[in-house]
Amino acid sequence: MPEIxxxxxxxxxxxxxxxxxxxxxxxxxxxxxxxxxxxxxFVEGRESYTPPEVLAxxxxxxxxxxxxxxxxxxxxxxxxxxxxxxxxxxxxxxYDKMSGVGAHEVVIETPLAEVELEQQPLENIVNVLxxxxxxxxxxxxxxxxxxxxxxxxxxxxxGASMRHAHSxxxxxxxxxxxxxxxxxxxxxxxxxKDRNLFEDILKAELKSGERLVFQNAGYGAFCPFASRxxxxxxxxxxxxxxxxxxxxxxxxxxxxxxxxxxxxxxxTGLERPSYNLILHTAPVRWRSIEExxxxxxxxxxxxxxxxxxxxxxxxxxxxxxxxxxMFPEDAAKFLREVKTDA
Amino acid sequence: MPEIxxxxxxxxxxxxxxxxxxxxxxxxxxxxxxxxxxxxxFVEGRESYTPPEVLAxxxxxxxxxxxxxxxxxxxxxxxxxxxxxxxxxxxxxxYDKMSGVGAHEVVIETPLAEVELEQQPLENIVNVLxxxxxxxxxxxxxxxxxxxxxxxxxxxxxGASMRHAHSxxxxxxxxxxxxxxxxxxxxxxxxxKDRNLFEDILKAELKSGERLVFQNAGYGAFCPFASRxxxxxxxxxxxxxxxxxxxxxxxxxxxxxxxxxxxxxxxTGLERPSYNLILHTAPVRWRSIEExxxxxxxxxxxxxxxxxxxxxxxxxxxxxxxxxxMFPEDAAKFLREVKTDA
Numbered sequence: 203m204p205e206i207x208x209x210x211x212x213x214x215x216x217x218x219x220x221x222x223x224x225x226x227x228x229x230x231x232x233x234x235x236x237x238x239x240x241x242x243x244f245v246e247g248r249e250s251y252t253p254p255e256v257l258a259x260x261x262x263x264x265x266x267x268x269x270x271x272x273x274x275x276x277x278x279x280x281x282x283x284x285x286x287x288x289x290x291x292x293x294x295x296x297y298d299k300m301s302g303v304g305a306h307e308v309v310i311e312t313p314l315a316e317v318e319l320e321q322q323p324l325e326n327i328v329n330v331l332x333x334x335x336x337x338x339x340x341x342x343x344x345x346x347x348x349x350x351x352x353x354x355x356x357x358x359x360x361g362a363s364m365r366h367a368h369s370x371x372x373x374x375x376x377x378x379x380x381x382x383x384x385x386x387x388x389x390x391x392x393x394x395k396d397r398n399l400f401e402d403i404l405k406a407e408l409k410s411g412e413r414l415v416f417q418n419a420g421y422g423a424f425c426p427f428a429s430r431x432x433x434x435x436x437x438x439x440x441x442x443x444x445x446x447x448x449x450x451x452x453x454x455x456x457x458x459x460x461x462x463x464x465x466x467x468x469x470t471g472l473e474r475p476s477y478n479l480i481l482h483t484a485p486v487r488w489r490s491i492e493e494x495x496x497x498x499x500x501x502x503x504x505x506x507x508x509x510x511x512x513x514x515x516x517x518x519x520x521x522x523x524x525x526x527x528m529f530p531e532d533a534a535k536f537l538r539e540v541k542t543d544a
Numbered sequence: 545m546p547e548i549x550x551x552x553x554x555x556x557x558x559x560x561x562x563x564x565x566x567x568x569x570x571x572x573x574x575x576x577x578x579x580x581x582x583x584x585x586f587v588e589g590r591e592s593y594t595p596p597e598v599l600a601x602x603x604x605x606x607x608x609x610x611x612x613x614x615x616x617x618x619x620x621x622x623x624x625x626x627x628x629x630x631x632x633x634x635x636x637x638x639y640d641k642m643s644g645v646g647a648h649e650v651v652i653e654t655p656l657a658e659v660e661l662e663q664q665p666l667e668n669i670v671n672v673l674x675x676x677x678x679x680x681x682x683x684x685x686x687x688x689x690x691x692x693x694x695x696x697x698x699x700x701x702x703g704a705s706m707r708h709a710h711s712x713x714x715x716x717x718x719x720x721x722x723x724x725x726x727x728x729x730x731x732x733x734x735x736x737k738d739r740n741l742f743e744d745i746l747k748a749e750l751k752s753g754e755r756l757v758f759q760n761a762g763y764g765a766f767c768p769f770a771s772r773x774x775x776x777x778x779x780x781x782x783x784x785x786x787x788x789x790x791x792x793x794x795x796x797x798x799x800x801x802x803x804x805x806x807x808x809x810x811x812t813g814l815e816r817p818s819y820n821l822i823l824h825t826a827p828v829r830w831r832s833i834e835e836x837x838x839x840x841x842x843x844x845x846x847x848x849x850x851x852x853x854x855x856x857x858x859x860x861x862x863x864x865x866x867x868x869x870m871f872p873e874d875a876a877k878f879l880r881e882v883k884t885d886a
Contacts, residue, residue, distance in 0.1 A: 361857025
């Protein structure tokens with residue numbers, strides 16, 4: 203059973219999951235094929251290589267856990283957290299721990315090997331986003347979970363162990379500090395100004411345009427003013443929604459469009475960099491009603507994407523600050539001007 | 545001129561220093577030699593390759609910026625922050641920025657190529673620690689700086705760009721959030737219990753011993769209860785000192801001893817892993833007297849060291865939490881039992 207431990211000094215929980223030592227480290231710099239001796243377990247026809255699917259978007263008439271799917275969601279075979287069991291919390295001397303209860307699922311984004319998310323037809327990128335929405339909504343019903351989110355690691359430098367295009371969904375029994383800090387800032391801003399912080403940031407970026415990368419009817423994509431990484435991009439919805447699960451189908455089509463544009467600019471302009479993508483959305487449960495309060499008005503879901511072109515080193519770990527060698531104004535200009543076929 | 549920008553949502557400053565794009569990325573997996581076409585600028589006899597030294601521990605009679613040194617400290621040729629200029633702070637719409645004032649120095653730990661810190665005689669490790677102490681003390685006098693610290697990146701996976709054994713010293717015009725969180729926790733604990741948090745943690749680890757790696761008359765080295773990384777080690781002094789600069793020569797000898805033991809266990813047991821080392825010490829200036837208050841009693845300097853055997857990925861960036869595949873009890877046992885020549 204995994205165990206979650208809290209640092210004795212700072213608000214930082216660590217998930218201990220020894221099972222993950224058994225993960226195949228399948229990633230290499232060349233496209234994977236069976237010649238590596240490590241068959242890709244995520245291609246169509248190998249459904250038995252994974253645990254049974256919890257969701258699939260399938261061709262009419264195809265049977266579960268067989269071929270004929272477009273997007274497939276399965277439990278992670280090497281989960282960081284376990285769905286089974288009660289949530290126990292206890293003190294260990296000066297420290298705290300709780301049982302490693304949570305969910306850890308894999309969204310397989312395509313039945314094909316060697317095809318990345320952004321290379322697919324727009325319709326299938328929409329399917330991937332619909333799978334996020336459906337799984338986040340379903341996991342919300344489990345009352346042990348307080349926070350759910352989706353993320354995507356691409357490439358060895360971004361921590362990916364598998365090459366086949368996929369994302370991950372995690373459910374946690376606590377609200378993590380990175381999100382709590384955003385929630386607190388949004389709440390404070392709303393209390394002071396009666397305006398949504400994310401709305402104001404999006405409006406400012408659309409108006410100035412100097413850090414804007416792309417926009418469409420639903421979203422703005424921009425390099426944040428204090429980008430941690432070169433070519434970091436935030437995708438912010440124009441429509442106020444605290445939770446990603448509230449998005450309409452139409453909003454997901456527009457999101458797929460702008461996401462594809464950003465990822466194609468990375469692919470072409472930065473030559474297929476490793477990158478991380480994180481979908482931040484409102485928590486689903488809170489410790490108190492005061493925390494909930496105005497969240498529907500003050501917080502807004504959004505996506506962060508950043509290529510991993512430089513390391514995270516002693517400076518960053520020592521301070522929580524970052525060193526970035528490129529101003530976001532220059533990064534945005536570069537990404538805007540990349541010529542892609544998308 | 546570098547610029548420091550604050551995120552519009554969270555308390556995270558980013559240092560923009562375009563000069564760092566010009567850095568040589570000299571690191572490779574094999575020992576560097578001149579055959580690479582990139583001469584090692586840190587070996588004895590190449591003192592003119594670096595800016596003039598700000599400190600050196602030298603053989604009697606040797607001249608500054610020439611051969612005959614044991615440890616040498618020089619300004620970083622590609623500094624993240626600039627020593628020159630006033631500290632200006634201003635708002636940029638919703639955002640904040642300040643001028644990139646600070647210091648960024650390199651501690652060259654040996655005149656020899658291909659010798660790592662832990663492979664040197666104990667006396668020279670003591671010299672490196674004395675150089676940290678002297679530079680931190682000297683930079684403290686600059687009233688623009690609020691926080692100073694030392695760190696060490698070893699290996700490409702830990703963000704090092706140079707192979708020659710070295711550490712770095714940074715001075716910042718603000719107290720970073722990672723340290724502020726530690727200071728706040730220490731202050732709160734002291735206010736509640738009238739005891740030092742770090743003292744209590746060290747005592748608990750020495751008593752239980754299950755996470756203890758090494759100890760000597762001055763220090764305990766243990767794998768923290770909520771280690772972020774496999775084989776993470778904290779080195780905690782027995783003597784209460786908020787600031788590293790208050791350490792006596794004798795304390796530095798004992799620190800060199802335990803540090804060498806930990807690094808030799810990494811070297812032998814983990815086969816020369818990439819790692820980061822961070823020296824956390826009390827800030828030198830504060831925004832208010834209340835923040836200062838009891839720091840001499842409640843905070844204690846300490847060192848964190850962690851090998852970079854796994855990546856920092858979407859989960860960690862999305863939450864601020866970590867996933868660790870190994871319990872610290874197992875990691876400590878492994879490190880204790882490594883057979884080294886040290």
